[in-house]
Amino acid sequence: MLAASMNGTVGHSILLVGLVCATFGALSTVYGIRTHDGRLLRSTQRYAIGVALAGVAAFAVMERAIVQRDFSLKYVQTVGSADTPFLFNVTAIWSALEGSILLWLVILVGYTVVIARRFRKRLDDPLVAWALVVMFVVCMFFFLLTLGPTDAFARGAEGITSGPGPNPLLQNHILVLFHPPILYLGYVGMTVPFAFAIAALITGRVGERWLTETRRFALFAWAFLTIGILLGGWWSYEVLGWSGVWGWDPVENASLLPWLTGTAYIHSVLVQERRGMLRVWNLTLLVSTFALTILGTFLTRSGVIKSVHAFSNGTIGPYLLGFFGLVMVVSLGLIAWRGDRLRSPGAIDSPLSREGAFLANNVLFTLFAFVVLLGTVFPLIVEALQNRTIKVGSPYFESLSIPFGITLLFLMAIAPVLPWRKASGELLRERLFWPAWGGVVAIVIPLIFGANGLAPLLAFGLGGFAGGSALRQLALATRRQGVRGLLGRANGGMIVHLGVIIVAIALVASTSYTHSSRLILETGQPAAYAGHTFELVEVQKFTTPRSTGVRAQILVDNAKTYAPAITTFTNFGDNIPTPSVRNGIVNDIYLTLESGAKAGSTTAAIKVFIKPLIVWLWIGGAMMVAGTALAGFPGKRRRRPTEPTSAPVRLDDLPQEEPVNA
Amino acid sequence: MTTTAETIVAGDGGNRLNKQVKGWPGWIALVAIALVALIIGATRSSGPLTDDDRLDGISQRLACPVCDGESVYESQSPAATGIRQQIKALIQQGAYSDDQIIQYIETKFDAKTQLVPKATGFDSLVWALPVFAGVCAVAGLAVAFRRWKMSPDTVPTEADQAIVDAALREQGDE
Numbered sequence: 001m002l003a004a005s006m007n008g009t010v011g012h013s014i015l016l017v018g019l020v021c022a023t024f025g026a027l028s029t030v031y032g033i034r035t036h037d038g039r040l041l042r043s044t045q046r047y048a049i050g051v052a053l054a055g056v057a058a059f060a061v062m063e064r065a066i067v068q069r070d071f072s073l074k075y076v077q078t079v080g081s082a083d084t085p086f087l088f089n090v091t092a093i094w095s096a097l098e099g100s101i102l103l104w105l106v107i108l109v110g111y112t113v114v115i116a117r118r119f120r121k122r123l124d125d126p127l128v129a130w131a132l133v134v135m136f137v138v139c140m141f142f143f144l145l146t147l148g149p150t151d152a153f154a155r156g157a158e159g160i161t162s163g164p165g166p167n168p169l170l171q172n173h174i175l176v177l178f179h180p181p182i183l184y185l186g187y188v189g190m191t192v193p194f195a196f197a198i199a200a201l202i203t204g205r206v207g208e209r210w211l212t213e214t215r216r217f218a219l220f221a222w223a224f225l226t227i228g229i230l231l232g233g234w235w236s237y238e239v240l241g242w243s244g245v246w247g248w249d250p251v252e253n254a255s256l257l258p259w260l261t262g263t264a265y266i267h268s269v270l271v272q273e274r275r276g277m278l279r280v281w282n283l284t285l286l287v288s289t290f291a292l293t294i295l296g297t298f299l300t301r302s303g304v305i306k307s308v309h310a311f312s313n314g315t316i317g318p319y320l321l322g323f324f325g326l327v328m329v330v331s332l333g334l335i336a337w338r339g340d341r342l343r344s345p346g347a348i349d350s351p352l353s354r355e356g357a358f359l360a361n362n363v364l365f366t367l368f369a370f371v372v373l374l375g376t377v378f379p380l381i382v383e384a385l386q387n388r389t390i391k392v393g394s395p396y397f398e399s400l401s402i403p404f405g406i407t408l409l410f411l412m413a414i415a416p417v418l419p420w421r422k423a424s425g426e427l428l429r430e431r432l433f434w435p436a437w438g439g440v441v442a443i444v445i446p447l448i449f450g451a452n453g454l455a456p457l458l459a460f461g462l463g464g465f466a467g468g469s470a471l472r473q474l475a476l477a478t479r480r481q482g483v484r485g486l487l488g489r490a491n492g493g494m495i496v497h498l499g500v501i502i503v504a505i506a507l508v509a510s511t512s513y514t515h516s517s518r519l520i521l522e523t524g525q526p527a528a529y530a531g532h533t534f535e536l537v538e539v540q541k542f543t544t545p546r547s548t549g550v551r552a553q554i555l556v557d558n559a560k561t562y563a564p565a566i567t568t569f570t571n572f573g574d575n576i577p578t579p580s581v582r583n584g585i586v587n588d589i590y591l592t593l594e595s596g597a598k599a600g601s602t603t604a605a606i607k608v609f610i611k612p613l614i615v616w617l618w619i620g621g622a623m624m625v626a627g628t629a630l631a632g633f634p635g636k637r638r639r640r641p642t643e644p645t646s647a648p649v650r651l652d653d654l655p656q657e658e659p660v661n662a
Numbered sequence: 663m664t665t666t667a668e669t670i671v672a673g674d675g676g677n678r679l680n681k682q683v684k685g686w687p688g689w690i691a692l693v694a695i696a697l698v699a700l701i702i703g704a705t706r707s708s709g710p711l712t713d714d715d716r717l718d719g720i721s722q723r724l725a726c727p728v729c730d731g732e733s734v735y736e737s738q739s740p741a742a743t744g745i746r747q748q749i750k751a752l753i754q755q756g757a758y759s760d761d762q763i764i765q766y767i768e769t770k771f772d773a774k775t776q777l778v779p780k781a782t783g784f785d786s787l788v789w790a791l792p793v794f795a796g797v798c799a800v801a802g803l804a805v806a807f808r809r810w811k812m813s814p815d816t817v818p819t820e821a822d823q824a825i826v827d828a829a830l831r832e833q834g835d836e
Contacts, residue, residue, distance in 0.1 A: 242736040249731050305731070347810035356807075363799045371792045378779070378788045390785060391725045393733055393777025400792060433684040436692055443699045454704035461696060517714045577738050595743060 007065040008073055011058055011153035018054025018109070019143035021047050026136035029129050038124040044132055045123060048116035051139050055109030059093070059102050062152050066092050071163065074156035075099065081165030081571065083546040088171035094180045095166035097301055097316065098152035103181065105142045107188040112139055115192060127210060130199035131192075138191055141323055149316040164571040165546060172567070172576060175235040179228060183255060186225025187293050190258055192217040193265075194290035197283050201334035206341050208273050211282070215269070216632050222262045223628040229255055230503075230621035241577035243514070243590045243609040245507075245617060248397040250305045253376045254296025257369055261289040264365035270489070271355045274420060277344040280335060281362065287331040292369075294324045304380060350422040357415035364411070368404045372397065398511070402455055405504060409462035412497055413439070416469045431472070438468025456512040463505045470494040470501070492631025499627055502620030509613040516609045518594065521554070523602045530610045532557050532589060541599035546570055549578075550597045552604045556582055556589060564593040564606060588614040713753045720749050720760050724767060725775045733777055745771075 025047030032040035065073055066080050067089055079092040079099065093099040112135040119128040146152060170176050196214045200206050232252065233245035246252060265285040271278050299305050302317025335342065348355050375392045382390050417431035442464020443457050451457060473494045477485030485491055519527045521536035528534075537553035542565070549567035556562055562580040569576065575595055582589040587610055594605035682688075711719075721735035726742040734742045734749075745767060752763045768775055779785045 240736065241738055244736065247732070247736055348807065349810070351803075351807055359803065359806075363803060367792070367795055367799055370795055374788060374791055382784065386784060390779055391775070391777050392779055392788060393723075393725060395723050395778045396788070429686075429689060430681075430684055433688060433692075436689075440692055440696050440699070443696060443703070447699050447703050452703050452706040452708050454700060457700055457703040461700070514718075515712075515715065516718055517712065575738065595738075595740075 007061055007070050008153045008155050011061045011065075012147070012151075014054050014058045014061060015143055015147050015153070018051055018058065018105075019140060019147065021050035021054060022136045022139040022143055025051060026133050026140065029133045029136065032124075033126055033129050033133075041124040041129050044129065045116045045120055047136070048113045048132065051136070052109040052113035054143075055106045055139075058146065059106040062099065062102055063090065063093050066090075069162075071160045072155060073152075074154045075152045077156040077160045077163045079166050080163045081546065082162040083570075084165040084171060085546075087174070087177065088166060091170065091176045091180075092166040095170045095176075098146075098150045100180070100301075101142065101145050101150040101316075102152055103184055104188055105139075105146060107181070107184050108135075108139055108142055108191060111135070111189060111192055115195070126203045127196070127199050127205055130202045131195040134195035134198045135191065138195070141319075145316065145319060149319055165569075168547075168567070168569040168572050168574060168576045169239060171546075171569075172578065173235060173239045175231055175238065179231040179235050182224055182231060183228025186221050186223070186228050187255065187258065189217065189221025189224060190262060190286075190289045190293055192221065193286050197286040198331065198334065201283065201331075201338050204338060204341055206279055206283075206338060208276065211269055211273055218262070218266060218269070219628055219632050222259070222266055223625055225255070225259050225262065226624055226628070227621070229259060230618070230624075234618060237614070238579070238581070241579050241592045243516070243579070243592075243611060245510075245614075248375075248394040250376050251300045253372050253397075254292075254300050257292040257296055257372055258289045260365050260369040260372065261285050261292060264362045264369075265289060267358050267365075268362045271358050275346045275348075275355055277346045277348065277355065278359075279342045279344055280339075283331075283335055283342070285362075285366075287327070287335075288369075291324060291327050291331070292373075294320055294327060298324060299376065305376070352418065352423045352428070354415065354418045354420045357411055357418050361408070361411050361415065364404060364408055368401070371400050371404075375400075405508075406455075406458060406462060409459065409466050409501070409504060412466035412501065413462060413469045416473045416494060416497070432469070435465050435468030435472055438471075439463075439465030442467070451513070453512055456508050459508040460505060463501045463508075467498060467501045470497040487630055487633040489631045492627045492629070492633070495627030495630060496624050497627075499620045499623030499625075502616050502623060504620075506613040506616035506620060510611050510617075513612045514609060516607060518605060518607050520603060520605050521552075526555075526558075529608055532608075532610075534591075534606070534608065536602075536604050537561060539597055539599055539601045539604050550593070550599050552593050552597060552606060554580070554591055554606060556591075562589075562591055564591040566593050566595060566597065583615050585615060587612050713750065716753050716760065717746060717750050720753075720763055721746055723760075723764060723777055725777050727771050727775055734775075 025044060028040055028047065029044050031037070032044070062075070064070075065076050067086070069080055069082060069089075070076050071080065075096070075098050079095050080089070084092065094103045112132070115128075115135060116123070116132060119125070119131075122128045123132075165171060193214045196210050200210045229252075232255065236247065237243065237245045262285075265282060268278050268282055268285065272282050298317060298320035302320060304317065348359065350356060351360070375396055378392050379390050382388060413435060414428075414432070417428070417435070419427070439461040443461040446457065446460050451460070471494075474485065474491060477491045477494075479485070486495065515530060517529050519529060519534055521527055521534060523536045523538065526533040526535040533556070535555040535558070537555055539550055539552050542549055542551055547567045547569045549565050551563045551565035553561050553563050560582070562582060564580040565578040567576045567578055568574070577592050579590055579592045581591070590609040590611055592607045592609075594607060597604045718735060721742075722733055724734040724745065726732045726734050726737035726739060726745075728741045729737045729739055732739075732742070734745045736742075748767065748770075749763055752758050752766065758766070764776065779788045781789050
């Protein structure tokens with residue numbers, strides 16, 4: 001069996017092999033393309049497999065080192081601990097900078113080998129070959145990071161026999177097992193459409209075919225990014241003790257930015273496929289999405305921005321900034337070089353058309369991304385230019401996100417009923433009538449139950465309107481095609497829309513109508529708040545090998561006991577609150593224990609939050625995922641899937657579709 | 663049993679009714695109800711804010727001075743807990759507005775703790791730039807649509823025109 005102290009040497013060796021495979025993969029593929037050597041190009045798959053094996057093996061060796069507590073490694077000394085339970089020991093690998101880059105790498109090499117396998121019969125096609133070159137180059141960069149500034153296999157100080165373990169917040173909930181890998185599946189997955197976009201620019205085959213071929217990869221990455229973001233919100237809600245799901249923290253914003261541009265892309269790509277338009281725009285969105293994953297990682301992993309999530313102790317910053325610059329220069333240079341081929345052959349006839357709505361949607365998502373990026377980096381700009389500090393937090397982002405949210409809901413109501421080319425006023429009056437009544441009902445019902453405030457009621461109304469529109473489309477599709485009417489991009493997309501609407505309404509309700517109160521409870525004396533009763537049963541002490549804490553048993557509504565706690569992790573000393581939540585369809589009751597509670601005491605101070613509609617966030621999220629999965633299936637077929645639906649086909653696409661000679 | 667003609671008449675009647683319902687009167691009724699409901703909701707009071715609601719609102723606007731990117735509302739650090747207690751004490755005195763309490767906290771901790779950037783000086787850019795970008799985007803869209811409207815979608819070649827002419831001739835012969 002491999003000796004524990006060998007982990008560092010083996011890990012370095014494997015990473016070196018991976019770097020060599022990625023380098024040779026890139027070089028030999030470029031050479032094969034230049035010399036039209038089909039045999040060489042078909043061997044690319046071997047390099048992809050080599051890269052994948054190296055990435056997976058490096059990850060496995062590090063995981064083994066952490067699980068077996070090999071404290072000869074510096075990284076294990078940082079995140080490992082003799083007392084950490086197995087589950088959190090396994091997840092400790094992505095609890096700090098070096099391991100999170102290893103996680104990025106293992107997912108990236110996975111995508112690389114999937115691309116090589118998926119297109120194995122077309123490895124001699126220059127488009128696929130150049131896409132693999134880009135994947136190999138990105139792999140090279142991440143292998144270099146793991147061998148340089150984020151070296152997880154570096155040797156640590158002698159004589160260390162234990163470490164502090166992962167951050168206490170990362171050993172407090174099962175979601176630590178799911179949120180980071182799922183988020184990275186989305187984040188890193190954006191590399192695939194980017195690689196094909198660059199390949200399309202290099203080969204000059206900027207028509208619609210590469211879009212249709214990478215459509216599912218883009219959807220897959222977008223879906224995982226969506227799930228990852230939602231799981232992050234759930235985790236925050238369950239662990240952090242402030243009852244919120246989104247704090248506009250820089251790390252959260254870093255995950256939202258590519259989601260916004262990615263969402264714009266999966267809409268605008270439809271216009272290119274259908275009408276052959278927006279080619280430059282779509283390429284720019286893909287480049288932006290990938291570049292934002294790198295920029296976001298730079299902002300949150302280089303130490304330039306302080307965040308509760310950030311790992312800010314490395315020298316990775318200049319590498320990421322340099323790579324970001326390279327991506328931007330190469331991508332924009334290629335777009336400028338191919339400018340003549342990127343001119344769109346068509347025109348959008350009217351703003352009141354499906355493509356007009358998609359364009360408006362894109363402008364909104366891009367503007368929103370700009371606002372989020374500006375708010376995130378503005379403190380850095382002020383510090384750099386004026387040598388003073390300011391803070392930009394959630395009140396700024398929330399106030400600016402309201403107009404975007406309202407306008408997007410309005411567009412979601414209108415767009416599904418719009419035909420391509422042009423819509424008449426009469427047609428809109430006819431198709432929007434019942435969805436609009438859905439909006440009225442969605443205002444009146446909350447009003448009857450006591451809701452107030454213009455912005456939330458307007459959001460409910462537009463949500464009802466948009467929901468009516470989506471349901472109308474689904475009803476028409478299922479009437480025509482039965483269950484098959486739920487499949488395909490348009491119909492699956494409507495289910496995603498319904499999920500987004502539910503999430504939006506839940507967010508608005510939970511933000512606008514949350515109430516909270518601090519209650520001082522005494523045993524045997526129930527206190528009342530917001531129509532519920534809370535009674536302290538007892539305050540208990542608990543001890544684990546890595547922590548001590550107190551837990552208050554609270555009887556809610558004389559029905560069930562909930563136990564908010566405060567845990568002190570021995571190696572860190574910080575008090576970590578653990579909320580206890582009664583989930584409900586209408587309201588959640590969210591309980592936290594205030595500091596100062598003592599075991600055996602007959603009194604305890606708790607904070608009670610009444611949070612409306614929170615559970616609908618997760619239901620809406622599940623619908624978004626289900627809808628995306630249904631959108632991935634082929635719907636009603638009119639043409640072959642690889643055939644562009646746009647009428648004009650540029651002649652310059654045709655000769656180059658031929659693979660190079662063997 | 664109805665005859666086919668009766669069914670068609672009934673169907674026409676249904677369509678006509680459907681058209682009438684979805685015509686302007688239906689839309690005017692819809693907009694009127696929505697507006698009335700929104701006005702009622704916007705002017706309806708939610709009752710006086712409790713001390714805890716005010717505390718939450720104020721603490722959401724302040725950054726925790728010792729934390730990495732958390733607000734006083736979110737943070738569980740002793741410093742944030744202390745600030746929350748101070749805010750609550752000031753609220754209970756009943757003599758201060760939210761802005762006065764925030765100013766007091768900023769002075770006491772000698773730190774720029776507000777999470778909302780000011781709308782003056784250089785900081786105003788963080789508010790102005792999104793508006794400027796929005797105006798540019800709308801103007802850009804307007805220019806693009808105008809250009810698309812002025813330029814025809816596709817220009818038929820002579821060969822295309824010949825095909826159309828031939829088809830028209832054939833149609834004329836028939």
